[in-house]
Amino acid sequence: MHDLADTRRANAAQAADSLDIAALQARYVSGALTPTALVEDLLARIATRGDDHVWIDRLGRDELLQYARRLQDQGPAGKPLYGIPFAIKDNFDLAGRPTTAACPAFAYTARASAAVVERLIAAGAILIGKTNLDQFATGLSGTRSPYGAPSCVFHPRYISGGSSSGSAVAVAAGLVSFALGSDTAGSGRVPAAFNNIIGLKPTRGLLSTRGMVPACRSLDCVSIFALTASDAFAVLQVTAGFDAADPFSRNPKPAATWREVAGYRFGVPRAGQLQFFGDKEAEQRFAEMLLLIERLGGTLVEIDFAPFQDTAALLYEGPWIAERYAAIRDFFDADPDALHPITRQVVEGGLRPSAADVFGGYYRLKELRRAVEPVWQAMDVLMTPTAGRQYTIAEVLADPVRLNTALGYYTNFVNLLDLAAIAVPAGLQSDGLSFGVTLSAPAWQDTALCAIGDALHRAQDLPLGGLRYRLADTPRLVPAAAADGFIRIAVCGAHMSGLPLNHQLTERGGRRVRGCRTTAQYRLFALPGGPPQRPGLVRAETGKAIEVEVWELPAAAVGGFIAGIPAPLSIGTIALEDGEQVKGFLCEAHAVAAATEITELGGWRRYLAGQHAA
16 A cells, blocks of 8 residues: 555646536637547546555546547537546446446446436546445445455545445546445445545435445435535436436425525534544534534524434344345345455344334334424534544454444434435545535435535635645536526515515515625615615616525415515516526616615615614
8 A cells, every 4th residue: 555645646646637527618618628638637647546446447548538539529519518537336337347346256247327327428428437335335434345445535544435435536536527426324425524525415316226236225325426516516417317217216306496504504413412433623623614604604503413313223223234135135145255244244134134123113213204303493404524533444444343333423314314415525634634514404405405515615725635626716506597486586675584574575485595696787775765674776887796685486476576566666687796697676767866875885784784883
């Protein structure tokens, strides 16, 4: 295994150009890059790292170049991920290639590619190869593989996290732009935290698992590793969708498209329920993230974490362990000695539960789901550490079961409770290792979590993965369109949160999307009359960016809302500083002749604050 200096030199050599999706797309558009040139660059980066235990099966140079040339001939039209390199965990099928699930004796040649892999290739992405994993996706450390243990990108002595170990390291080391993993107990989140990248665990069934070797089929999710939340969201948009051939696929449900931290309630476990397993610096990093949330306008809510912990215990201590055995039953019964010793020990546990135990576990899970319902009434998002502590490879090999349990303390409950989650970088420690937090929310809040994760990520001055590029050099997450059946309206005065007319939105089922500003082509006035006091927003050639809130109203409620708007106000189209255009309050120009201009204050709230101070 190479030493720390070798690791840093390799990482520096691989950082010739950033692989975030926006950077690659810009270079393709300018003509500075072609898919064939990218492939040659990536092969050089991979060769520089040497035997890093990241890969199980890589496509050959000739095969990659042939595909890249064909892609160039076709051009980028209709291919949203044109020329973007990716990797897949080796429990996903790729037509004509072996699928091993990190068990050579289990390997078979796939007849067809996994559904999500097909979607990505159709979108123009370039598959580089298949990555290492904890055998049969059983483990959170990345050490349970006959193909070796990848280390985290920051230090060769420390675990990469698992089970999607190779996928996370491939992204963090700058070998691919994104990678697919699987996540049953935290496999798509823990490696993200240990390698300073984003790990998106979508709602169960949002991405098809057809063509993926199962771990616990009723809980398995396809996960996405990326350098930024924007990149993870771009991949999600391509891969999400109902698959009638997958019995576990689900039709998405409409959900709020939250856009920022301000105005949302972040649930945090009580102090006595937080565990950092002796890592005082990780505890400090988490405390700093709580302060960051408050600084960005979020509200912290202390919650009882006990029902989440009790749910987590069901995954390995309850009858769900039988599902791991069921996933590979025929192979295990025929050749149990082919398994890694710890994997075999875990899977053998699935022989013990009876059918009655399975029903008992199901009933207990239903009780726990009901127990967490009131907790969700008090919060919008649950925030926890992704893992309390990162261990060395030697520590995990010496005590594999107990330390694996510790790694899953904040992750094992998520799929059992049907939550979506995103792991977000939360700072680098003095020893050079990375720390991360996870945001969880009820099913179908995937877009919201990407947006909030992006906001928290960008509020820190962090590098991308283990590379020299920084997040500040990448574009922000593109605003999502309004949910089906909703219309967005920008408000700039008494309809804003906490102000006298806000109830006219909430009573009609309105939901706050975000706070932001207009472009710099608006003037703001305090109109005479009231109560309540009202502002007038006027479009002008020269003006200033004005603070607004964007709300979504059910389309059926918009007519009644507009009917109650008094002159001289009306609804027009407002341009926001990030490029989105929404409906919003504008004022007839003649009405501002007798009004007080307050444009320089930049918003109605600052005007009201001045009035109160006076």
